[in-house]
Amino acid sequence: MLEVKNVVKIYTTGDLEFTALKKVSLKIGKGEFTAIMGPSGSGKSTFMNILGCLDKMNEGKYILNGKDVSSLQDDELAHIRNKEIGFVFQAFNLIPRMTLLENVELPMLYAGLPAKERRERAMAALAKVGLKDRVKHLPNEISGGQKQRAAIARAIVNSPAVIMADEPTGNLDTKSSVEIMRIFQNLNNEGATVIMVTHENDIAQHCKRIVRFRDGEIVSDTLVEDRIIL
Numbered sequence: 733m734l735e736v737k738n739v740v741k742i743y744t745t746g747d748l749e750f751t752a753l754k755k756v757s758l759k760i761g762k763g764e765f766t767a768i769m770g771p772s773g774s775g776k777s778t779f780m781n782i783l784g785c786l787d788k789m790n791e792g793k794y795i796l797n798g799k800d801v802s803s804l805q806d807d808e809l810a811h812i813r814n815k816e817i818g819f820v821f822q823a824f825n826l827i828p829r830m831t832l833l834e835n836v837e838l839p840m841l842y843a844g845l846p847a848k849e850r851r852e853r854a855m856a857a858l859a860k861v862g863l864k865d866r867v868k869h870l871p872n873e874i875s876g877g878q879k880q881r882a883a884i885a886r887a888i889v890n891s892p893a894v895i896m897a898d899e900p901t902g903n904l905d906t907k908s909s910v911e912i913m914r915i916f917q918n919l920n921n922e923g924a925t926v927i928m929v930t931h932e933n934d935i936a937q938h939c940k941r942i943v944r945f946r947d948g949e950i951v952s953d954t955l956v957e958d959r960i961i962l
């Protein structure tokens with residue numbers, strides 16, 4: 733499904749250089765459900781942004797779905813991102829002046845789908861995350877958990893092979909977090925590959941595999957025992 737080899741990411745601030753990822757290698761197969769964990773500043777978001785084609789690496793190789801995306805230009809990366817990856821952010825990143833329906837239709841607008849199909853698929857995605865009766869609401873008219881569910885609907889509407897999420901439950905209470913994990917487990921059961929950052933052990937227990945980062949390196953990679961299945 734995806735493989736990165738010897739990924740190096742260096743941030744330059746003024747004349748200061750900081751190596752956030754030090755030759756990170758990882759392989760994730762189709763249908764896996766992986767949690768990325770590790771202390772603050774260990775490189776988790778940096779790594780996810782590279783996996784999600786939101787940022788570029790300085791060195792290394794990235795093969796996504798059999799395609800070498802290591803050296804693609806920005807417009808090609810944007811295309812891959814829209815087609816292959818559904819990205820979910822901690823802060824939801826919904827567009828405030830658009831209804832949930834319009835927010836979820838957006839990725840299909842970029843993909844150039846006809847209006848009727850956009851509407852149907854957006855409705856289906858919102859129904860799938862339990863928001864059928866909120867489609868005309870604006871983001872500020874719903875709860876945090878509902879916002880994240882709308883963001884997941886937006887992420888899955890183009891049927892991406894991989895769903896990536898950076899602390900998707902970071903702003904949510906326990907009950908809403910469990911709802912989000914239930915949705916991810918359902919999507920994973922239907923065949924989606926899921927990769928998510930979390931710093932909460934009980935959230936990671938819902939995943940199948942845990943990869944831990946420290947100081948820009950992977951320090952452990954284990955299967956989850958006694959997985960919580962919702």
Ligand SMILES: Nc1ncnc2c1ncn2[C@@H]1O[C@H](COP(=O)(O)OP(=O)(O)OP(=O)(O)O)[C@@H](O)[C@H]1O
Nearest residue numbers: 743744745750752771772773774775776777778779
């Ligand atoms: N745009 C940037 N410019 C310079 N340094 C950065 C930038 N983004 C991240 N860093 C540095 O890279 C390191 C890794 O950051 P990253 O955001 O990947 O950590 P993280 O593991 O996601 O942490 P957290 O759990 O707090 O979200 C940190 O030391 C951070 O200060």
Ligand SMILES: [Mg+2]
Nearest residue numbers: 776777778898
């Ligand atoms: Mg982070």
